[in-house]
Amino acid sequence: MKQVAVLGMPNTGKSTFFNRLTGADASIGNWPGITVDLMMAQVKLDSIEAEIVDLPGIYDLRGYSEDEEVVRTFIDKNPLHLVLIILNATQLDRQLSLALQIKRLQVPAILFLNMADEAPKFGVEVDAEKLSERLGMPVVPISAKYGQGYDRAYQTILNLLKEQEEAIQAQPLDQCMRCDSEIAGEMGSLLQDAVTVPRNIKDNLTIRLDRILLHPVFGLPLFFLTMFLMFQLVYAIGTPIQGLMGEITDWLQTAALEPLLAGAPEMLRGFLIDGLYGGLTVVLSFVPIIILFFFAMAIVEDSGYLSRSAFLMDAFMAKLGLDGRSFVMSLMGFGCNVPAIMGTRVMRSPGLRMLTMLVIPFSLCAARLNVFIFMTAALFSATVAPIVLFSLYLFSFVAAILTAAIFQGKYKNSEPLILELPPYRFPTLKQMLLRSWSEVKHFWRWSYKFIIFGVVAIWFLNNFPPGVETASPETFSGIIGQWTQPILDPIGINPQLAIALIFGFIAKEIVIGGLAVIYGQSDGALMGAIAAQIDWVQAYSFMLFTLLYVPCLSTVAVLRSESKSWKFTAFSVIWSLVLAWVASFIFYQGARFLGF
Amino acid sequence: MNLSLLEPGHIAIIEAIDTDQGLEQRLQALGFRQGREITLIRRAWFSGPLHVRIGTTEVMVRRREAERIYLQEISQNGALA
Ligand SMILES: Nc1nc2c(ncn2[C@@H]2O[C@H](COP(=O)(O)OP(=O)(O)O)[C@@H](O)[C@H]2O)c(=O)[nH]1
Numbered sequence: 004m005k006q007v008a009v010l011g012m013p014n015t016g017k018s019t020f021f022n023r024l025t026g027a028d029a030s031i032g033n034w035p036g037i038t039v040d041l042m043m044a045q046v047k048l049d050s051i052e053a054e055i056v057d058l059p060g061i062y063d064l065r066g067y068s069e070d071e072e073v074v075r076t077f078i079d080k081n082p083l084h085l086v087l088i089i090l091n092a093t094q095l096d097r098q099l100s101l102a103l104q105i106k107r108l109q110v111p112a113i114l115f116l117n118m119a120d121e122a123p124k125f126g127v128e129v130d131a132e133k134l135s136e137r138l139g140m141p142v143v144p145i146s147a148k149y150g151q152g153y154d155r156a157y158q159t160i161l162n163l164l165k166e167q168e169e170a171i172q173a174q175p176l177d178q179c180m181r182c183d184s185e186i187a188g189e190m191g192s193l194l195q196d197a198v199t200v201p202r203n204i205k206d207n208l209t210i211r212l213d214r215i216l217l218h219p220v221f222g223l224p225l226f227f228l229t230m231f232l233m234f235q236l237v238y239a240i241g242t243p244i245q246g247l248m249g250e251i252t253d254w255l256q257t258a259a260l261e262p263l264l265a266g267a268p269e270m271l272r273g274f275l276i277d278g279l280y281g282g283l284t285v286v287l288s289f290v291p292i293i294i295l296f297f298f299a300m301a302i303v304e305d306s307g308y309l310s311r312s313a314f315l316m317d318a319f320m321a322k323l324g325l326d327g328r329s330f331v332m333s334l335m336g337f338g339c340n341v342p343a344i345m346g347t348r349v350m351r352s353p354g355l356r357m358l359t360m361l362v363i364p365f366s367l368c369a370a371r372l373n374v375f376i377f378m379t380a381a382l383f384s385a386t387v388a389p390i391v392l393f394s395l396y397l398f399s400f401v402a403a404i405l406t407a408a409i410f411q412g413k414y415k416n417s418e419p420l421i422l423e424l425p426p427y428r429f430p431t432l433k434q435m436l437l438r439s440w441s442e443v444k445h446f447w448r449w450s451y452k453f454i455i456f457g458v459v460a461i462w463f464l465n466n467f468p469p470g471v472e473t474a475s476p477e478t479f480s481g482i483i484g485q486w487t488q489p490i491l492d493p494i495g496i497n498p499q500l501a502i503a504l505i506f507g508f509i510a511k512e513i514v515i516g517g518l519a520v521i522y523g524q525s526d527g528a529l530m531g532a533i534a535a536q537i538d539w540v541q542a543y544s545f546m547l548f549t550l551l552y553v554p555c556l557s558t559v560a561v562l563r564s565e566s567k568s569w570k571f572t573a574f575s576v577i578w579s580l581v582l583a584w585v586a587s588f589i590f591y592q593g594a595r596f597l598g599f
Numbered sequence: 600m601n602l603s604l605l606e607p608g609h610i611a612i613i614e615a616i617d618t619d620q621g622l623e624q625r626l627q628a629l630g631f632r633q634g635r636e637i638t639l640i641r642r643a644w645f646s647g648p649l650h651v652r653i654g655t656t657e658v659m660v661r662r663r664e665a666e667r668i669y670l671q672e673i674s675q676n677g678a679l680a
Contacts (some may be wrong), residue, residue: 010630060630062624062625062628063624063627063628065624066621066624066625066628067620067621067624068621093655094630094656096630096654096655097627097629097632097653097654097656098628099626099630099632100627101628125655127655187632200654202636204652204655206660209657213640213650217641217650219641219643219644223644227649246631288638310659314643314647314648314650314657314659315643317643317647317648317659317661318643318644318645318646318648319645319652320662411602418625419621419622419625419661419664420661420664421625421626421629421646421658421659421660421661421664422658422659423629423656423657423658424650424657424658425657426657451624466623591662593638
């Protein structure tokens with residue numbers, strides 16, 4: 004098995020190239036000492052078996068960022084047969100330094116000048132032959148996105164792999180003190196001889212679009228409009244599909260599963276249907292939203308607009324230790340937190356990513372909105388209800404801003420925010436489909452066990468010890484509900500509502516269903532039953548708590564899979580519980596004190 | 600003079616970069632090298648970041664970082680000022 008690594012600067016089309024080479028059939032590999040996900044694929048190139056690894060994009064082999072550390076560790080520990088260097092042909096004037104660094108590793112390498120389709124538009128010309136001669140490695144212009152030059156690229160890889168019998172251990176770079184100045188010198192002369200870059204770039208589409216989209220007055224309104232449309236696109240289509248999916252799984256349950264298990268003992272039936280199958284439907288319900296979300300993300304990200312959002316929003320976001328991309332993700336979190344948290348992966352600075360992940364769960368998602376609409380309808384008049392809802396949105400923003408403000412010192416953005424603003428590009432349909440698909444796979448791989456386990460655990464709490472009625476005071480949930488009264492009574496939450504909060508750990512969608520089980524009523528009758536038992540102050544306190552505490556099991560699952568840290572996940576959960584309690588306490592006691 | 604003071608539309612030459620090594624490496628990799636021309640395209644509102652171009656690369660830089668990039672301005676017709 005021959006070892007091949009793909010290496011290049013960020014945003015040069017490395018992943019696009021990797022997907023083309025491996026047929027997008029990659030998985031996440033494991034390497035000692037490496038904590039970030041690396042995509043890898045085993046492929047057969049003609050008759051040669053090779054293991055290809057897509058390393059994170061880096062600026063400098065000797066740099067200090069987490070990604071640069073990862074690449075160094077990888078190269079240090081893994082002898083390679085071949086390195087595939089991907090650079091953006093248009094930006095060779097700055098990227099050539101990386102190729103010169105890699106050359107010093109003394110591992111066989113090929114330099115691919117990607118985006119060959121774009122270079123002529125900028126008036127950039129490269130003499131590949133001369134470059135190859137001077138660098139001492141093959142140089143192949145390609146377009147990873149559209150396929151130009153790919154056959155030659157493939158052939159070149161094949162030829163080199165055939166010749167290379169043994170894997171080579173890279174030379175350490177840190178012993179070469181004079182390398183930096185040497186490289187600067189070599190780069191200058193190489194550029195002079197083999198690369199033509201025009202002094203002034205032509206007025207192109209990107210420049211004209213930026214004049215509008217980054218306009219000092221219209222830039223921000225246009226940005227908010229775009230976000231609104233994107234939100235609508237994802238959730239106006241996604242939510243009904245999610246509903247349809249729920250109907251299908253319900254139908255399967257009543258038409259097939261329940262008759263099939265009719266003879267089984269009640270406990271087993273409950274475990275299989277409400278536990279395992281229930282968990283599975285929760286996992287499945289996120290799939291349509293994730294697909295649509297990353298369809299839209301592929302567009303804003305690949306187009307380059309996401310980086311522009313950082314430019315537009317930075318004045319405000321920098322004060323919170325975040326950037327414009329965090330804003331986009333939090334905003335999208337108002338539909339559903341799960342894909343929004345997954346979307347933070349584009350931010351490469353760990354501190355920035357963690358802080359953003361800490362903030363997103365406070366975005367009032369569609370599932371919580373359903374609970375609030377139900378509760379406000381039950382306890383408030385039609386004229387007050389919209390104000391109540393609006394106030395909850397306000398609290399959602401305040402909680403997010405507060406969280407960022409408090410913890411920005413703890414999760415420091417260690418990397419300087421110097422973002423490239425790439426030319427506007429539109430992704431191909433294939434790219435969008437691929438992106439959605441790989442994110443669904445990612446979600447599935449990491450989350451299904453955790454979510455199903457969680458749903459089963461809560462089913463257990465709600466139905467045990469054996470012989471008691473579901474969600475009744477005698478169940479473990481009921482006991483916990485009683486047990487937590489010393490903490491929950493001061494915020495106006497009675498034992499029944501406490502059980503509903505336990506249901507809410509699974510997903511906020513099922514809080515209402517949970518209440519229906521707890522009160523043994525549904526819809527209008529349920530509203531009546533709740534209104535008869537609690538007053539509006541309690542209801543609002545309950546809603547505040549619901550807004551702020553752990554959104555759902557699935558959010559916890561992706562927090563864990565994206566941060567790769569149980570400690571961080573636990574921290575996020577505990578912080579949200581503390582904030583929820585404190586906010587509800589202040590509200591409830593304040594309102595009571597004022598005589599409501 | 601430093602980059603944060605450059606006027607939109609103006610071009611200057613990078614004279615020196617005075618930051619810690621991590622940031623300097625990053626800046627170099629994005630094309631900020633001594634002697635290269637840099638164009639300020641626009642500034643964001645409310646003291647937001649700067650949008651600059653070096654060669655064919657466009658980047659945004661926060662003001663704080665821009666203050667550490669020293670320039671020699673050249674006038675519109677290309678002569679050193
Ligand atoms: N025009 C053009 N765009 C490309 C090409 N290869 C990749 N891209 C685009 O460049 C952007 C970055 O690509 P990606 O593969 O995500 O880069 P990575 O960050 O290096 O992995 C995406 O918008 C791609 O669609 C190419 O050959 N030509």
